[in-house]
Amino acid sequence: MATHSERVWHGGGQVVVTGDEEPRGLWSWLTTVDHKRIGQMYMGAGLFFFLLAGIEAFLMRLQLAQPDAHVVSAALFNQLFTMHGVTMVFLAGMPLLIGFINLVVPIQIGARDVAFPRLNALSLWLFIGGGLMLYTSWFFGGAPDAGWFNYVPISAGEFSPGPGVDFYDIGLQISGIGTLMTGINFLTTIINLRAPGMSWLRLPMFVWATFVTSLLIVFAFPPLTVNLFLQTFDRLFGAHFFTVSAGGSPLLWANLFWVFGHPEVYILIMPAFGIISEVVPVMSRRPLFGYTTMVLSVMAIGFLSFMVWVHHMFDLGYGPWVNSIFALSSMLIAVPTGVKIFNWLTTMWGGQVRMNTAMHWVFGFLITFVVGGMSGVMLALAPADLQFNNSYFVVAHFHYVLIGGTLFAIFAGMYYWFPKYTGRFLNERLGKWQFWLVFIGFNVTFFPMHFLGLMGMPRRIYTYAPHLGLTLWNSISTDGVYILTAGMIIGAINVLWSYGHGELAAADPWDGRTLEWAIPSPPPAYNFEYIPLVRGLDAFWVEKRYGNGRMLPAPEEHHGPPGTIHMPSPTAMPLFLALSIIVAGYGLILHSLVLDIIGFGFVAVGIYRSMFTVDHGYFVRPHHIEGVRADG
Amino acid sequence: MEEPETYTGALERALHISGSEIGGECRVASERARRIRRFLPWAVLLPAALSGCGLIDAPQSMLNPAGPVAQDQLGLIDSSIWVMTLVFVVVAGALLVILLRFRWRGQTELPPQWEGSTRLELLWTIVPFILLALLAVGTVRDSFVLAAPEGKNVLKVNVVGHQYWWSFSYPGTNIVTANELHIPVGQKVELVLTSADVIHAFWIPRLGGKTALVPGRTNIMWIEADQPGTYKGQCAEFCGTGHADMRLLVVAEPPAKFAQWEQQMEHPVVQPTSALAQQGEKYFASEQCSSCHTIGGTSFVGVVGPNLTNLAQRQMIAGNLLPNDAQDLAAWLKDPQAVKPGSLMPNLHLSPDKIKALVAFLQSLKTPAPSGSV
Amino acid sequence: MAEMHPPIGTHPVEMEMPAAPDNSVLGVWIWLSAESLFFASLIATFLLLHNQNNGGPSLGKLIDLPLTFVATVTLLSSSLTMALGYAQVLKQNYGGFRFWLVVTAILGLAFAGMQAFEFHHLYAEGFRLNSAPSGSAFFTLTGFHGLHVLFGAFWLISLLFFSFKREFVEEAAVKVKVLGLYWHFVDVVWVIIFTVVYLMGKVA
Structure with missing residues (x-):
């Protein structure tokens, strides 16, 4: 396979591969630079880590179902909640969203791939590598156990001597660098690769959400990178950034972390907003209400997300002035968020809403996200937050936002886009079962956590006293987990079954509005046989309503000669580079000079090869140039 | 709290409420509700909580304030809950109407293709802004009110967090104690907080919100108890393996009784009467207990572990994890x-x-109360 | 709430799409803006911790300002030579380009050498990465900058080798432009570090 492809594709850009069959086999996936395959691998790996984090959550709820229980030990419990948080945020939530971004954004802007396809593959492998590396910590003396925000000094060498926190620092560093590259890649893609006519105010909302998310990534991840470096130096080389006795500052970690951490939670919700903004208009058969306002509110939320980080630290003693200012800025975020919710409602109000499974998830999203948003405003009230902070009320809040918000939107997106990328529908009957079980199970699990917080239960405790009155709600919460789990299993069955046996989907099954519905399901590797000309917001809808139902081709200077499509070559270099970086990371954690030299040496070679290997790509000549189908 | 009658009644009531809310189409909803009832009896209990069952009488409930700080904070929580409920009802109501009225029923004609309305969008920009502004007033006011205690009659206590116990000392006296904080009722108490190792947080929900104890830094919070009582809390910033077991007691006493406690702590008397206890005092030294623990009134002055002065007068041991009795002490x-x-x-x-x-x-570590005292 | 869908086809395509910069150039700009945040965080860390000497020597007394000034001039002049090299590429004078590339790399390596000398001196005085928070912050900030200079030198030399290859010509302008952007950025960061760490440190 490899030799064959080299001979054909690296011939100075002259050889034409006739035919549009896609290469198969494991190697073709490991070396792919196709944004759709990369997106699917993001989704697959994200779901895998989601499963791991779910198991961790399950164990924690078993432990907390009764007071003074001994399902897991205190030490293991601390590892479980740390890994659960880290996994859900970095290895499940973001990858699932980045998966959608990869799958959808290039097509929605009328492009054949992202700006830097090889970098995109590198991002993927760094994420997967960093994530797996983090999980190998269980085999090297225990996982990180200082919480997902890993405050110092509890995470300092003095109090966490094992390698767990080193895995946190270096595993997250590696996967974080991958994320940063994704941000750079998609900003460049959206700025540069829009099809002719796709002006800024014709971008689909999901693309806008991706744009702002990428900006947040580019500006929020560097402080995390620095923070992780500082701690790595403290722990591995004896530096004193956080050593209190030497004059170091624990609050430096807290501030740098939340300067990253708050935008991070918006990185987790912004693409979810984008998904909802795609599904709602299509399923209501009308344009998104107040498109321009929606764009402005996404930007406002992104901007404000950098102004609110102290609200995670109201109890750290910054005084009434600082607390008041950050309380006000935090409350302000509710305004643009509220605008979005009411605009979604108005889009449906007076429309013709199809209550299929995707739309069930949208309704679930709106209900639970509003609850999470409301408790978020309550947390922003600094004096009240002194009570809420670090209690189960906070746990309830962010699960309402991250499950009820992000995850429900991810499921909405899955039911909405699955037919596009696999050519088959997810089963609607199973889907509705999944929805109701998850929706009910979720609320039974997490709503009582509000009460537990009000009743004075702090988060991150492995057990609680029987006389505190916390038993009833804790046991109810654990009962909810069984329902939730049942729903998730049905969802998993649905995905696995439908992948091979689902009902066949046409190109445009929902009467869609954006460009991905103008190409076949599943899309060919090159997405578009010709670059489309965009003549309005909701490009495809406009052509269906006012044109002849097909996208017009853009003038020829915007793409190659008709019928011949230039594609980037597959390459193993991203995988090689990622592996080298992982080896170097292990070298640091295990204090192995040999691994360091091998790892960093290969990194240097890899970087040189990546920078100075000219990829001439290859050409595809589709068998059937049949134009873009409007109705599948 | 777990009475079966209340529970069943709430179950029935809740079933009807949640059935019509979540289903949308009533026929479908009642079908689902039946299924829910069969499989998931807990699912419908949620609204029952609104009755307050178990929420207020929990020993660490912030909904049952026992002093002005917690009272202020609860006021803010209450007002925000009303505002938030209002918003939720509006959104949920809109969703319900959409479900009932704006479903696709096979029409081929498109619905009106509205693209926006400046007037409407201004409406839901400005109204939330006003609601938030109302909450902002209380937020800023309380932030300043709660920052530091006002007035002269303030009792100061230094609090140091340790893995996994609390040390309290009363400036101007030689009183040092651990885990059980004694305060007089009706007097503002300023807590000067710092940590000996990692970050902890001091939290007695019924007396006030939490403030972190950060190593290398001093934070201030204040509390005040309106009525005598024992108030429970626990460490609220993850601090390691023993975090869940790092618990707190605040004993609020009438001023006279507090003065008596101060007297006993200032002048502790150690008089092991039984032979066994006297033997124990020797073991305390010979078995290295004294290298970590101080006991007022003896020559034991270890500083690593909690101060044990008048230990027998405390309610709990082991960071307030166990009752202070012979069996648990032995364990x-x-x-x-x-x-x-x-x-x-x-x-x-x-x-x-x-x-x-x-x-x-x-x-035997208890100092007898002076005669004629309360 | 009226229907206001714009009739299609009213916007000429040309007006919608101003000429975009090359992907690599744009990507490097975005990458460098992330780098700005990276150095901003490090500088903030330094400002927070630069007086925490843990009983050891303070940086202000140890700074050798003349040496650092020479290093600064060296690095700044390498920006100039980089620009001269880019000018030669635009003229398609690849010999001239290679000359300036080599000069730039030498200047960069000279800067790194002076920094290494300075680090050695500071270590001898007991001001170290692991001596105090101020040392940790100083060596991390200037060390990361030094690594950027070294990476730039690696890039310069790699490009020199690459410039003898057949493919170089077709991509020369872009390849050199992105390297130039990076190199100028590293210089600008140094100007800030020189001001904040050395000048302000000496004054204080």
Whole structure:
């Protein structure tokens, strides 16, 4: 396979591969630079880590179902909640969203791939590598156990001597660098690769959400990178950034972390907003209400997300002035968020809403996200937050936002886009079962956590006293987990079954509005046989309503000669580079000079090869140039 | 709280409410509700909580304030809950109407293709802004009110967090105690907080919100108890293996009784009467207990572990994890980590006889109240 | 709430799409803006911790300002030579380009050498990465900058080798432009570090 492809594709850009069959086999996936395959691998790996984090959550709820229980030990419990948080945020939530971004954004802007396809593959492998590396910590003396925000000094060498926190620092560093590259890649893609006519105010909302998310990534991840470096130096080389006795500052970690951490939670919700903004208009058969306002509110939320980080630290003693200012800025975020919710409602109000499974998830999203948003405003009230902070009320809040918000939107997106990328529908009957079980199970699990917080239960405790009155709600919460789990299993069955046996989907099954519905399901590797000309917001809808139902081709200077499509070559270099970086990371954690030299040496070679290997790509000549189908 | 009658009644009521809310189409909803009832009896209990069942009488409930700080904070929580409920009802109501009225029923004609309305969008920009502005007033006011205690009659207490226990000292006196904070009722108490190791947080929900104890830094918070009582809390910033077991007691007493406690702590008397207790005092020195613990009124002045002055007068031991009785004291001395995982108190592998003697000694650590006092 | 869908086809395509910069150039700009945040965080860390000497020597007394000034001039002049090299590429004078590339790399390596000398001196005085928070912050900030200079030198030399290859010509302008952007950025960061760490440190 490899030799064959080299001979054909690296011939100075002259050889034409006739035919549009896609290469198969494991190697073709490991070396792919196709944004759709990369997106699917993001989704697959994200779901895998989601499963791991779910198991961790399950164990924690078993432990907390009764007071003074001994399902897991205190030490293991601390590892479980740390890994659960880290996994859900970095290895499940973001990858699932980045998966959608990869799958959808290039097509929605009328492009054949992202700006830097090889970098995109590198991002993927760094994420997967960093994530797996983090999980190998269980085999090297225990996982990180200082919480997902890993405050110092509890995470300092003095109090966490094992390698767990080193895995946190270096595993997250590696996967974080991958994320940063994704941000750079998609900003460049959206700025540069829009099809002719796709002006800024014709971008689909999901693309806008991706744009702002990428900006947040580019500006929020560097402080995390620095923070992780500082701690790595403290722990591995004896530096004193956080050593209190030497004059170091624990609050430096807290501030740098939340300067990253708050935008991070918006990185987790912004693409979810984008998904909802795609599904709602299509399923209501009308344009998104107040498109321009929606764009402005996404930007406002992104901007404000950098102004609110102290609200995670109201109890750290910054005084009434600082607390008041950050309380006000935090409350302000509710305004643009509220605008979005009411605009979604108005889009449906007076429309013709199809209550299929995707739309069930949208309704679930709106209900639970509003609850999470409301408790978020309550947390922003600094004096009240002194009570809420670090209690189960906070746990309830962010699960309402991250499950009820992000995850429900991810499921909405899955039911909405699955037919596009696999050519088959997810089963609607199973889907509705999944929805109701998850929706009910979720609320039974997490709503009582509000009460537990009000009743004075702090988060991150492995057990609680029987006389505190916390038993009833804790046991109810654990009962909810069984329902939730049942729903998730049905969802998993649905995905696995439908992948091979689902009902066949046409190109445009929902009467869609954006460009991905103008190409076949599943899309060919090159997405578009010709670059489309965009003549309005909701490009495809406009052509269906006012044109002849097909996208017009853009003038020829915007793409190659008709019928011949230039594609980037597959390459193993991203995988090689990622592996080298992982080896170097292990070298640091295990204090192995040999691994360091091998790892960093290969990194240097890899970087040189990546920078100075000219990829001439290859050409595809589709068998059937049949134009873009409007109705599948 | 867990009475079956209330529970069943709430179940029935809740079933109807949640059935019509979540289903949309009533026929479908009632079908689903039946299924829910069969499989998931807990699912419908949620609204029952609104009755307050168990929420207010929990010992650590912030909804049952016992002092002005917690009272202020609850006021803010209450007003925000009303505003938030209002918003939720509007959104949920809109969703319900959409479900009932704006479903696609096979029409081929498109619905009106509205693209936006400046007037409407201004409406839902400005109205939330006003609601938030109302909440902002209280937020800023309370932030300043709660920042530091006003007035002269303020009792100051230095609090130091340790893995996994609390140290309290009263400036201007020689009183040092651990885990059980004594305060007078009706007087503002300023807590000066710092930590000896990692970040902890001091939290007694019924007396006020939490403030972190950060190593290398001093934070201030204040509390005040309106009525005498024992108020519970626990460490609220993750601090390691023993975090869950790092619990707190605040004993609020009428001023006269507090003065008496101060007197006893200032002038502790150690008089082990029984032979066993006297033996225990010797073990306390010979078995290295005294290298970590101080006991007022003796020559034991260790500073690593909690101060044990008048230990027998405390309600709890082991960071307020266990009741202060002979049995639990013995278990604690025998194997601290078995009782409290992560505890830094070493397991000295004491023989049962020595444990017995030490328990007798520790139980003798109480200073008799002066005659004629309350 | 009226229907206001714009009739299609009213916007000429040309007006919608101003000429975009090359992907690599744009990507490097975005990458460098992330780098700005990276150095901003490090500088903030330094400002927070630069007086925490843990009983050891303070940086202000140890700074050798003349040496650092020479290093600064060296690095700044390498920006100039980089620009001259880019000018030669635009003229398609690849010999001239290679000359300036080599000069730039030498200047960069000279800067790194002076920094290494300075680090050695500071270490001898007991001001170290692991001596105090101020040392940790100083060496991390200037060390990361030094690594950027070294990476730039690696890039310069790699490009020199690459410039003898057949493919170089077709991509020369872009390849050199992105390297130039990076190199100028590293210089600008140094100007800030020189001001904040050295000048302000000496004054204080």
